[in-house]
Amino acid sequence: QAQLVESGGGLVQPGGSLRLSCAASGFGLDNYAIGWFRQAPGKERDGVSCISGTDGSPIYAESVKGRFTISRDNMKNMVYLQMNSLKPEDTATYYCAAILYTCSSNWDRYDYWGQGTQVTVSS
Numbered sequence: 629q630a631q632l633v634e635s636g637g638g639l640v641q642p643g644g645s646l647r648l649s650c651a652a653s654g655f656g657l658d659n660y661a662i663g664w665f666r667q668a669p670g671k672e673r674d675g676v677s678c679i680s681g682t683d684g685s686p687i688y689a690e691s692v693k694g695r696f697t698i699s700r701d702n703m704k705n706m707v708y709l710q711m712n713s714l715k716p717e718d719t720a721t722y723y724c725a726a727i728l729y730t731c732s733s734n735w736d737r738y739d740y741w742g743q744g745t746q747v748t749v750s751s
Contacts, residue, residue, distance in 0.1 A: 630654040630740050632724050637745030640714055644749070648709040650724030650742060657681075661731045662700065662707040663738060666720035666747075676722070677709060678731035687731050692718075714749045721746050 636648040650662060663678035677698040678687045686698045697710040707724060722745050725738035732738070 632726060632740050632742035634722060634724050634742040634745040637722060637747045639748045639750065641751050642715060642749055644714050645710070645712045646714065646747060648711065648722055648724075648745060648747075650707040650709075652705045652707075652726070652740075655726075655740075656702075657700065657705050657707065657726065658702050660726040660728055662698075663725050663727065663731055663735070664698065664709050665723045665725060665735055666718075667723070668720040671720075673723075673735055675733050675735065679707060680731055681727075681729050711747070714747075716749050719747060719749050 631653045633651045634648060636646060640646055659681045661678055661681040664676040665673050666676050667673040676689055676692055677696055679698045679700050695713045700707045724742045726740040727738045
């Protein structure tokens with residue numbers, strides 16, 4: 629069965645860093661774009677970043693540009709989100725999701741989702 633599992637979330641102080649991982653099983657990530665989304669309580673699910681399944685090009689939301697870096701290792705069937713200079717407004721549940729070939733800002737289009745990992749940025 630196709631599955632995505634996120635890990636790496638936790639509690640961090642403002643200005644700190646976390647690295648999230650997204651591991652795929654039951655299918656190969658080759659040819660899939662992988663997006664990271666986040667959702668805080670009472671708020672919409674928003675796109676954070678995405679990496680293309682065709683050429684590996686990254687996309688970032690303006691709110692995280694320059695602070696977050698997305699990468700992939702197809703040999704390990706994993707995608708990562710390095711988060712630096714974290715802010716309290718980054719607090720959310722973070723999800724990875726897979727869609728064939730190209731990224732989409734519309735989370736309804738993604739085929740597979742992980743269960744989410746909690747990121748809390750607080751002093």
